[in-house]
Amino acid sequence: MKNNRRNFLKIAGITGIGVAGAVVLNGLVNAKDSGNETEPSSQVGSTDESKLSIIGLYGPWAYSLIENKIPAFSFRNDKWQNVERWREAAKQRLLEKLAIPDIGGVPKVTVKKQYKYDGLHIEELSWQLPYGRPTEAILLKPENASGPLPAILAFHDHGANKYMGKTKITRTSDKRHPVIESHQKEYYDDLAWANEIAKRGYVVLVSDAFLFASRRVLLEDVPAKLRKGLNDKNPEDPNNIKAYNTWAGEHEHTMAKSLFCAGTTWPGVFLAEDQKALDVLCARPDVDASRVGCGGLSGGGIRTVFMGGVDPRIKCAVCMGFMTNWKDLILDKSYTHTWMTYVPGTPNDMDFPEILGLRAPLPTMVLNNIDDGLFTLSEMKASDTVLAAVYKKAGAEKNYKCSFHPGPHKFDKKMQDEAFDWFDKWLKT
Known part of the structure; x- marks a missing residue:
C-alpha cells in the first residue's frame, strides 16, 4: 500500500491538481490505504470500480452528451470532404472558443547574457509583454554554427512546479539546482532535452510559460488573505x-475562474504568449523560419496540441505525454490534470x-507511455x-506517427x- 500511495501522489504531483487539490487526493489515497473507502449509497455492493466515474452517477449522463457523436467540426464528419475548407472553418471555430487575448506585436528582445557551454552557444533573453513581469527565455544553438538553421520551440512541462520553467529542460552550467x-532524472533520463536537440543542428528557444518561473504569480502581488502565511x-x-x-x-482554481x-x-x-515566443524565434537571422517545429512533455504537450493545431508556421509537431480524449477526462482523469487543458464548448466541435x-497534413508525432497514470x-x-x-482522410497517412x-x-x-529523428526527417530535408 505504501508504494501505491507514493506512486499515486507522484502522478498527482505531475500535473498540479487543477480540480480537486492535493488535500482531497491525499484523503482519497488514505482512505484506500486504510481499507475504509466507502461507496456511493446507490452503489453499495458493487465491487467493479471500472464502472464508477469520477463524478459519480453523473458520469454516464455527462458522457452521453457526446457519446457516439461525430462532432460538428471533426474532419471525420461526412460533411467535410475538402481538407482546406475544413481546416479553415474548424480552426476559426476553435479560435472563437479559445478567446485569445490581443497582446500586441513582436516584442522587443533584450539579450541579457551570451556564453558557451556544452558545445552550444547560449543566450539568456527577455521580453516584456503588456502585462506581468518580463518573460525570460533561453536560446541554444550549436557553437560556431553558420547560416540559417532549422529551429525548435521547446515547451517545458508543468510538473506541479510553477516556480521553475525553462530550466526544467535546459542545462547552462555544470551546477544544477537540486x-x-x-x-x-525522473522525467528526462537525466538529460536536458533542449540541449540535446540543439546539438543536432537546431536553434532552440525555451521560454517561461504563463504563470511559470519569471511569469509566475508572486505572493507579494496578491492580497495577504490569499498568501497562507507565505512570502517571496x-x-x-x-x-x-x-x-x-x-x-x-x-x-489554479482562482486563476481559471478569473480568466473565464x-x-x-x-x-x-x-x-498568445507562445506565439510571441514563436515570433521572436522566427525573426532571428540565424533561423530558417520555413523549418520550425515544436514539442514538449505533459504541460508542454498541451501547448504543442494548441500551437501545432493553430499556427501553420509549425511545420513539424511532437506531442509527448499528453494525448487522450474528452471521454477519458469526463469519466476518469480530469482530476489528474491542470485547469490549463480546457476550452469550454470545444467537445461539441471536435x-x-x-x-x-x-x-493535417503537416507532419505530426504523438509519443505515449503505456503506464502513464494521467x-x-x-x-x-x-x-x-x-x-x-x-490524416488518412487528408491523404497524408505517412505524415502521422x-x-x-x-x-x-x-x-x-x-x-x-x-x-529528434522525426524532427530531422521533416525539418532537415
Missing part, C-alpha cells in the same frame, strides 16, 4: 519552492486529439485511431531519439 536535477523571501530554498508550488497549484470572467481561457493565454489534427490506455489508443483517421513506450509519465532517452 530541484531541477531531481526533475530531469529565500526563493531558492527547496522548502520554500515546495511551499510555493503547493500554493500555486491550489491557486475576463472573457478568455487559460489555453488562449498560453497560445474531440481533443482533433485540435492537434487541425494541422491517462487511460484505451483512450490513448482511441485518440491514435482518431488522428490516424484524420504514434508510438507507445513502456513505463510511466516521462520523455526518456529512447523517446527523445525517436522525436
Whole structure:
C-alpha cells in the first residue's frame, strides 16, 4: 500500500491538481490505504470500480452528451470532404472558443547574457509583454554554427512546479539546482532535452510559460488573505519552492475562474504568449523560419496540441505525454490534470486529439507511455485511431506517427531519439 500511495501522489504531483487539490487526493489515497473507502449509497455492493466515474452517477449522463457523436467540426464528419475548407472553418471555430487575448506585436528582445557551454552557444533573453513581469527565455544553438538553421520551440512541462520553467529542460552550467536535477532524472533520463536537440543542428528557444518561473504569480502581488502565511523571501530554498508550488497549484482554481470572467481561457493565454515566443524565434537571422517545429512533455504537450493545431508556421509537431480524449477526462482523469487543458464548448466541435489534427497534413508525432497514470490506455489508443483517421482522410497517412513506450509519465532517452529523428526527417530535408 505504501508504494501505491507514493506512486499515486507522484502522478498527482505531475500535473498540479487543477480540480480537486492535493488535500482531497491525499484523503482519497488514505482512505484506500486504510481499507475504509466507502461507496456511493446507490452503489453499495458493487465491487467493479471500472464502472464508477469520477463524478459519480453523473458520469454516464455527462458522457452521453457526446457519446457516439461525430462532432460538428471533426474532419471525420461526412460533411467535410475538402481538407482546406475544413481546416479553415474548424480552426476559426476553435479560435472563437479559445478567446485569445490581443497582446500586441513582436516584442522587443533584450539579450541579457551570451556564453558557451556544452558545445552550444547560449543566450539568456527577455521580453516584456503588456502585462506581468518580463518573460525570460533561453536560446541554444550549436557553437560556431553558420547560416540559417532549422529551429525548435521547446515547451517545458508543468510538473506541479510553477516556480521553475525553462530550466526544467535546459542545462547552462555544470551546477544544477537540486530541484531541477531531481526533475530531469525522473522525467528526462537525466538529460536536458533542449540541449540535446540543439546539438543536432537546431536553434532552440525555451521560454517561461504563463504563470511559470519569471511569469509566475508572486505572493507579494496578491492580497495577504490569499498568501497562507507565505512570502517571496529565500526563493531558492527547496522548502520554500515546495511551499510555493503547493500554493500555486491550489491557486489554479482562482486563476481559471478569473480568466473565464475576463472573457478568455487559460489555453488562449498560453497560445498568445507562445506565439510571441514563436515570433521572436522566427525573426532571428540565424533561423530558417520555413523549418520550425515544436514539442514538449505533459504541460508542454498541451501547448504543442494548441500551437501545432493553430499556427501553420509549425511545420513539424511532437506531442509527448499528453494525448487522450474528452471521454477519458469526463469519466476518469480530469482530476489528474491542470485547469490549463480546457476550452469550454470545444467537445461539441471536435474531440481533443482533433485540435492537434487541425494541422493535417503537416507532419505530426504523438509519443505515449503505456503506464502513464494521467491517462487511460484505451483512450490513448482511441485518440491514435482518431488522428490516424484524420490524416488518412487528408491523404497524408505517412505524415502521422504514434508510438507507445513502456513505463510511466516521462520523455526518456529512447523517446527523445525517436522525436529528434522525426524532427530531422521533416525539418532537415
